[in-house]
Amino acid sequence: MADLRIFSYLPNPRVWKATIAARFCGVDVEVRGASGKELRDWLWDYDARPLTEDERASLASLARTGRVGLTGAQLFKTDAFMAAQPFGNVPAAFGPDGKVGIFESNSIMRTVARLGAAKFPLYGRDAYEASRIDSFLDVSLVFARDSQIYLLALSGGTVDAAIHGRARDAFAIYASGIEQALSPQRRALVGDGISIADICFAAELALFMNEDARSEQLRAQGLGKILHPGVRAEYPLTFAHFDRLVAHAHFSPDLKPYVEKLLSKAAA
Secondary structure, eight states, X not given: OOSEEEEEESSOHHHHHHHHHHHHHTOOEEEEEEXXXXXXXXXXXXXXXXXXXXXXXXXXXXXXXXXXXXXTOEEEEOHHHHHHOTTOOSSEEEOTTSOSEEESHHHHHXXXXXXXXXXXXXXXXXXXXXXXXXXXXXXXXXXXXXXXXXXXXXXXXXXXXXXXXXXXXXXXXXXXXXXXXXXXXXXXXXXXXXXXXXXXHHHHXXXXXXXXXXXXXXXXXXXXXXXXXXXXXXXXXXXXXXXXXXXXXXXXXXXXXXXXXXXXXXXO
C-alpha cells in the first residue's frame, strides 16, 4: 500500500511536486487519473476509477456540478471523497486508510517531505529554513492563482487584456524574487541544497509554459507572450536554475518530456 495516493487530471505539473519530492525522500506515492475530459467519467473517491455506463446510471445520486477547470460538468463524487476533500477539487491526496485527505498541491508536497524527512531534508534543516521555504511556497500561491486564471482563459478563448495584465505582473513579481534569491550565484532557493521551494518553482514555471501553445489566441487579442523570446535575458538566474532542475535525475522523469513537448509545440 502506498504511503500516499493522489487522484488528479493528468498530465499535471502540480502533482509532480509530490512525485519529484518522493524520489528524493524514498516515499511511495501512487498517482491515479486521466485527462480532464476523461475525469467526467470517473468515480471521484479514494478508490478512484473509470465508471461503466451502467455504474453512471446507478450512481446518479452522486453527481455534483464541477467548478474550476471542469465547470458545469457532472462529476461523480462519493460522500467519502467529500468528507476527505471538503473543497471537492483535484489534485486530491489520501493517507493509506483513505480517510485522511490532503488538498492543494503545496500541502501534498509538504506531506511527502515530512514522510521522508529522515532520508532527505527537503523541508529544511531547522525551523528557520522550514519557515523560509514556506515563504517561497506562500508567494508561489499568488503567482499560481493568476497563472491558472490566465491559462484557463487562454484554453477557453476568453483571455482579455485585464487577465493578461494580471498574469504578466504576477510573473514579473515572482520571477524578480526568484532572481534576487539566486543572486549572485546560488544554486538553490533556500540553504545549500534543493528543497521543496525549488520543486514548487520548477513545477509552476513548467505549467506556465503552456502559454506557448496559445500564441494565436494572444495575437488575436493584440497581446504578446509573457514568456517572450527575451524573457531569459531578463531573468537569467531564474531560467538557468529552471534548466538545471528540469535536467536533474529526480525532476526529469516528469518535467523533461513535458517541457520538451511544450517547446516543440511553440517552435511549430
